Amino acid sequence: MFKLLFPSxxxxxxxxxxEVFLEFYTSTENKSETEKWxxxxxxxxxxxxxxxxxxxxxxxxLQSKIEELLEEDIQENSKAMKELExxxxxxxxxxxxxxxxxxxxxxxxxxxxxxxDILFESMPIEVD
Amino acid sequence: xxxxxxxxxxxxxxVSLSCVIQAAELFRLRTFLVKSKIIKISxxxxxxxxxxxxxxxxxxxxxxxxxxxxxxxxxxxxxxxxLQRPFNGGSDYMTINALVCLSVAQNSSTAAPxxxxxxxxxxxxxxxxxxxxKITEAKWWSGEALKHFINxxxxxxxxxxxxxxxxxxxxxxxxxGLLLVExxxxxxxxxxxxxxxxxxxxLVFHLLNFWVFGLNRFFFAWLACYPxxxxxxxxxx
Numbered sequence: 001m002f003k004l005l006f007p008s009x010x011x012x013x014x015x016x017x018x019e020v021f022l023e024f025y026t027s028t029e030n031k032s033e034t035e036k037w038x039x040x041x042x043x044x045x046x047x048x049x050x051x052x053x054x055x056x057x058x059x060x061x062l063q064s065k066i067e068e069l070l071e072e073d074i075q076e077n078s079k080a081m082k083e084l085e086x087x088x089x090x091x092x093x094x095x096x097x098x099x100x101x102x103x104x105x106x107x108x109x110x111x112x113x114x115x116x117d118i119l120f121e122s123m124p125i126e127v128d
Numbered sequence: 129x130x131x132x133x134x135x136x137x138x139x140x141x142x143v144s145l146s147c148v149i150q151a152a153e154l155f156r157l158r159t160f161l162v163k164s165k166i167i168k169i170s171x172x173x174x175x176x177x178x179x180x181x182x183x184x185x186x187x188x189x190x191x192x193x194x195x196x197x198x199x200x201x202x203x204x205x206x207x208x209x210x211l212q213r214p215f216n217g218g219s220d221y222m223t224i225n226a227l228v229c230l231s232v233a234q235n236s237s238t239a240a241p242x243x244x245x246x247x248x249x250x251x252x253x254x255x256x257x258x259x260x261x262k263i264t265e266a267k268w269w270s271g272e273a274l275k276h277f278i279n280x281x282x283x284x285x286x287x288x289x290x291x292x293x294x295x296x297x298x299x300x301x302x303x304x305g306l307l308l309v310e311x312x313x314x315x316x317x318x319x320x321x322x323x324x325x326x327x328x329x330x331l332v333f334h335l336l337n338f339w340v341f342g343l344n345r346f347f348f349a350w351l352a353c354y355p356x357x358x359x360x361x362x363x364x365x
Contacts, residue, residue: 004208005228007221009254013261015276042284042342049344050335054153056284056342058160061215063282068213090164110280 018109018117020067024092025104037106040095055094062087062094070107074120085125100127135244135359136233140194142352143226147185147200149348150223154178154207154215167210177206197230218254219345225250226352248360251353252314255330259310268307271300283341309333316361323361327354 023037042056049056066087072080088105106121130138154161155178162171181203188196204224207215214220229247233240267273278285278293293299309329316323334347 004214004221004224007218007225007254009218009257010261011218011258012273012277013258014265015267015273015280019280019282021282045284045286045339045342049342050338050347051149051344052152052156053342053344054156057153057216057345058157059284060282060342061211061213062166064217065213086165090160090166093164094160114280 018111020063020070020107020109020119022066022088022091023106023108024088025106026092026096026098026100040091042095059091059094062091066091066107070119084120085122088122089125089127102126129362130355130359132240132244132359132363135355136230136240137194138355139226139244139247139352140197140230140234141189141191142348142355143197143223143230144185144188144200146219146223146226146345146348146352147181147204148189150204150215150219150345151178151182151185153345155182161211168212169210174210177203177210181207195234197227197234201227201231216343216345219343219349222250222254222346222349222353226349229356244356245360245364247353247356251350251357252317254350255310255313259307259313262307263311268303269300271296271303274303274306275299278340281341285340289340306333316357320361323358327357 021039023039025036026038040059042059066084069080069084069087074081074084084107085105089103092100092103092105102124104122104124107119109117109119111117158171158175158178161167162174167174181200184193184196184199184203187193188200201224204220204227208220208224226247229243232243262268262273265273267276275293277283278299279290309326313326313330316326331347331351334343334350337343338347
């Protein structure tokens with residue numbers, strides 16, 4: 001509540017050393033292992049989204065939740081791991097129309113020198 | 129000259145517009161949020177909160193009821209409680225701040241000038257502190273930080289903007305311009321003539337934030353606080 005009434009207003013103050021993003025493995029096509037891991041691409045922005053932008057705002061909400069969960073030791077904390085899986089599945093279903101029965105995801109980090117580190121890779125997850 | 133009554137009337141309509149947009153987005157996402165177990169309360173209760181926010185803010189926007197700031201505040205807090213965190217960071221903070229100030233102002237004529245003054249100060253601080261946090265970062269002066277946020281952050285930035293950000297002079301000038309506007313914003317209290325310049329620049333800045341980073345809610349949440357700033361500057365200089 002205190003943070004709500006007295007926000008710090010420190011927007012975009014400094015670039016983080018690593019940017020976290022998710023990659024998903026949903027493909028059953030005949031592609032190489034590297035090609036099967038893809039990032040979710042948001043559709044091109046339209047001006048009317050100034051008035052109504054639920055998907056993008058929800059993706060940012062899930063992204064901040066994921067970043068917060070990653071501050072915990074997810075390998076050791078089964079509750080945090082479950083939450084992370086839930087957020088990953090939600091992020092995937094925000095922009096995917098095809099019916100999935102199983103998927104995998106991995107948490108990647110792009111470092112300052114543009115290298116990609118894989119922080120975590122999930123086992124196959126069955127879609128509820 | 130804008131009176132306190134006019135300020136309150138315009139502010140509540142603008143903050144209602146912001147609430148309509150926020151409620152409509154959550155209403156659209158309601159099934160998704162429930163199905164993906166993102167919210168911790170029952171689906172029926174979440175639907176009821178979203179629908180109530182949409183209804184009350186629409187009625188306020190259409191001038192049917194105007195003394196609704198306290199109701200809107202409670203509904204916004206219910207949404208934060210359901211989601212266990214802000215849905216959209218800064219825009220949620222600014223909306224809550226505006227609703228707290230308007231709730232006080234609508235219910236106490238003695239406290240109203242202080243509440244609206246506080247809102248105007250928070251608005252000024254939102255720009256000034258954002259700029260102040262950046263000025264010590266050399267990467268903001270070189271444009272590198274802005275380029276980083278455009279190209280490597282989690283925001284889905286249009287390809288055309290990413291291409292534009294490769295022009296080093298353009299990105300550096302934009303970055304310095306942004307720093308100067310943010311850090312220089314309090315000048316409006318010293319030189320009234322700068323007020324329209326700063327307010328129109330910051331409006332364009334919020335539109336660009338929407339186009340570049342998709343942050344649509346910030347535009348309306350900040351716009352709702354402008355009447356309070358106009359009133360404070362016109363009446364207390």
